[in-house]
Amino acid sequence: MNTEKIIDIIEKEDSSKIKIAIADIDGILRGKYIHKKKFLDSVNNQLGICDVVFGWDAGDACYDNSLITGWHTGYPDARAKIDISTFRKIPWENSMPFFLADFSEHEVYAKTTCSRSLLKRVAAECENMGFTPKFAQEFEWFNFRGTPSEINQAGFDNLQPITPGMFGYSVLRTSLNSAFVNELIDFMDAFKVSLEGLHTETGPGVFEAAIFYDDVLAAADKAVLFKTGVKEIAYRHNMVASFMAKWNSKLPGCGGHLHQSLWNKNGTSNLFFNDTKNGKMNQLLEQYIAGQLICLPEILPMFAPNVNSYKRIGHGDWAPANATWGLDNRTTAVRVIQGRMESARIESRVPGADTNPYLAMAAALASGLFGIKNKLKLDIPETIGNGYNTAKQGGLPKNLMDATEKMANSEIAKQLFGAPFVDHFTRTREWEWRQFAGSVTNWELKRYFEII
Numbered sequence: 541m542n543t544e545k546i547i548d549i550i551e552k553e554d555s556s557k558i559k560i561a562i563a564d565i566d567g568i569l570r571g572k573y574i575h576k577k578k579f580l581d582s583v584n585n586q587l588g589i590c591d592v593v594f595g596w597d598a599g600d601a602c603y604d605n606s607l608i609t610g611w612h613t614g615y616p617d618a619r620a621k622i623d624i625s626t627f628r629k630i631p632w633e634n635s636m637p638f639f640l641a642d643f644s645e646h647e648v649y650a651k652t653t654c655s656r657s658l659l660k661r662v663a664a665e666c667e668n669m670g671f672t673p674k675f676a677q678e679f680e681w682f683n684f685r686g687t688p689s690e691i692n693q694a695g696f697d698n699l700q701p702i703t704p705g706m707f708g709y710s711v712l713r714t715s716l717n718s719a720f721v722n723e724l725i726d727f728m729d730a731f732k733v734s735l736e737g738l739h740t741e742t743g744p745g746v747f748e749a750a751i752f753y754d755d756v757l758a759a760a761d762k763a764v765l766f767k768t769g770v771k772e773i774a775y776r777h778n779m780v781a782s783f784m785a786k787w788n789s790k791l792p793g794c795g796g797h798l799h800q801s802l803w804n805k806n807g808t809s810n811l812f813f814n815d816t817k818n819g820k821m822n823q824l825l826e827q828y829i830a831g832q833l834i835c836l837p838e839i840l841p842m843f844a845p846n847v848n849s850y851k852r853i854g855h856g857d858w859a860p861a862n863a864t865w866g867l868d869n870r871t872t873a874v875r876v877i878q879g880r881m882e883s884a885r886i887e888s889r890v891p892g893a894d895t896n897p898y899l900a901m902a903a904a905l906a907s908g909l910f911g912i913k914n915k916l917k918l919d920i921p922e923t924i925g926n927g928y929n930t931a932k933q934g935g936l937p938k939n940l941m942d943a944t945e946k947m948a949n950s951e952i953a954k955q956l957f958g959a960p961f962v963d964h965f966t967r968t969r970e971w972e973w974r975q976f977a978g979s980v981t982n983w984e985l986k987r988y989f990e991i992i
């Protein structure tokens with residue numbers, strides 16, 4: 541629908557409420573309800589949102605190291621632009637109209653803090669090179685009984701997954717929670733976030749969903765909306781959905797794998813597809829993979845943004861700790877899926893479910909384009925068999941602080957995303973590490989409280 545048609549629909553709505561949201565640096569949707577008169581006024585102008593949304597962490601604690609915003613700036617309004625093309629209705633909220641917004645027209649925030657604006661810049665560069673990027677993100681997540689308040693009050697102890705045992709691809713477990721599963725599928729379809737498939741993964745109460753691929757910005761929008769939508773639908777069933785990378789050391793982690801391909805300018809031909817029988821990859825695909833593997837250690841926090849992310853990587857959770865690739869090999873960082881014209885692609889397996897989809901997709905696409913622009917050769921040999929046994933091939937940083945320091949000092953990262961973004965983003969990750977390092981954990985209490 542064009543802008544005029546969408547505005548006409550909003551004007552004729554019986555309800556006066558519109559919901560709008562922006563994604564913060566962690567990929568968390570921050571938003572509000574506005575009157576439709578306010579919306580209609582903002583369509584051709586901009587909407588004020590306090591820039592604290594870029595000045596605090598996932599727990600609303602204000603950064604003490606941000607240069608862009610903070611107490612020193614007085615937390616002014618940032619001027620957001622509503623993206624009219626993101627219009628959809630929220631089926632679980634009386635079909636309320638919904639729109640995403642970003643700061644791509646703001647001189648400062650577009651270059652530093654707004655993850656959606658960053659992806660738009662990378663996508664534009666890709667299109668200027670003559671390519672159409674098609675992406676999709678798939679998610680694994682755990683579901684627990686109870687409300688957020690109940691789980692909080694219990695101190696996150698004795699968490700109860702909605703099903704017992706390890707039962708991947710289970711017909712029984714989806715049937716046991718059929719009301720929840722069917723709402724997920726049907727509501728997401730009505731919300732314009734259609735799922736290609738949904739099934740249980742191995743682990744108690746864990747599901748995996750694959751979203752249909754789309755142009756990269758639309759794909760990232762759908763991924764962000766999927767995560768929030770799942771949580772809201774879970775609330776309706778007295779459940780809490782968790783996209784933590786690793787909630788339990790004895791259970792598998794949660795991936796947020798990125799599927800990606802480059803098509804020609806008009807989107808009719810998949811340039812990663814080889815119509816041959818010898819199984820060889822074309823030069824463009826090899827350059828794209830080479831770029832991803834070279835850049836991966838330099839920009840890892842965009843794929844593993846939290847302290848918890850690193851407890852999933854390299855521990856047998858189908859997330860390798862080294863820069864490897866292989867043909868249909870799920871133990872490597874990059875899995876090449878040759879497939880048909882419609883499905884030939886690569887899958888980045890390092891990203892977890894806890895990623896900000898805008899940042900993860902921007903990182904994957906920019907690093908692949910880096911390989912194409914620099915005509916990199918894929919010198920790393922294909923991994924045959926277990927990728928966990930190839931630790932010498934481009935080992936990745938082991939924790940968030942090491943990864944953050946590497947990215948902060950990386951000329952490659954600054955070349956890909958600009959120094960202003962790298963500076964702001966790595967400051968937020970350094971803050972995240974300090975919050976962890978300064979806390980006293982239950983593990984420490986149990987180990988040292990009496991005995992030491």
